[in-house]
């Protein structure tokens with residue numbers, strides 16, 4: 243049995259925006275650039291596991307800042323890969339609930355993510371591990387909620403549907419079964435799924451479309467567009483009073499985005 247040196251252990255426990263960027267090959271530190279993908283994903287998942295055990299507010303602060311800083315570069319990294327699941331997909335998936343991701347996937351740079359991931363899953367020759375299937379189908383189902391499944395072309399759809407049906411049957415009791423079923427629901431236009439999908443979409447998009455002080459307004463009282471937070475460009479308000487009121491909580495997740 244081998245034990246980690248205290249210094250290495252400290253390195254794993256210290257999860258920061260910079261350490262996550264390093265594991266994704268996005269930092270300027272050159273020593274971080276020649277690492278094999280399998281090692282990257284293992285180190286990244288180790289750090290994400292630590293984050294998951296922290297209070298939601300603490301982990302979200304890191305996810306939000308990471309997304310604000312790194313989404314375009316992370317998306318480029320994902321494009322350069324040929325696999326469906328890799329460290330870049332893992333990181334995109336864990337920040338997919340942030341307002342920055344919601345805004346990014348609406349932009350040209352991220353608008354084809356659902357069809358790109360669907361195509362990679364459809365055309366992969368071998369099945370990955372059941373955990374990885376669960377993770378990639380989870381991300382695909384989120385993307386289908388946000389972007390719809392209509393952008394998946396017929397050839398990809400014809401390969402993807404039987405694959406998802408097979409996973410759904412084979413992995414009962416695992417995340418892979420539930421998440422492949424959600425993807426199938428989107429691809430086949432299942433009514434129950436459409437209903438559920440609409441409410442999840444509204445919830446995910448709420449920070450960009452509704453006043454951040456929870457007054458539920460989608461327009462200002464004079465019917466003009468909501469005011470946007472000039473710093474993060476991802477929070478909106480019905481007016482200055484509600485912007486001021488929400489600042490105490492919003493400031494923890496307000497970062498100037500690089501996109």
Ligand SMILES: [Zn+2]
Nearest residue numbers: 471474477496
């Ligand atoms: Zn802001």
Ligand SMILES: [Zn+2]
Nearest residue numbers: 453457480484
């Ligand atoms: Zn308001």
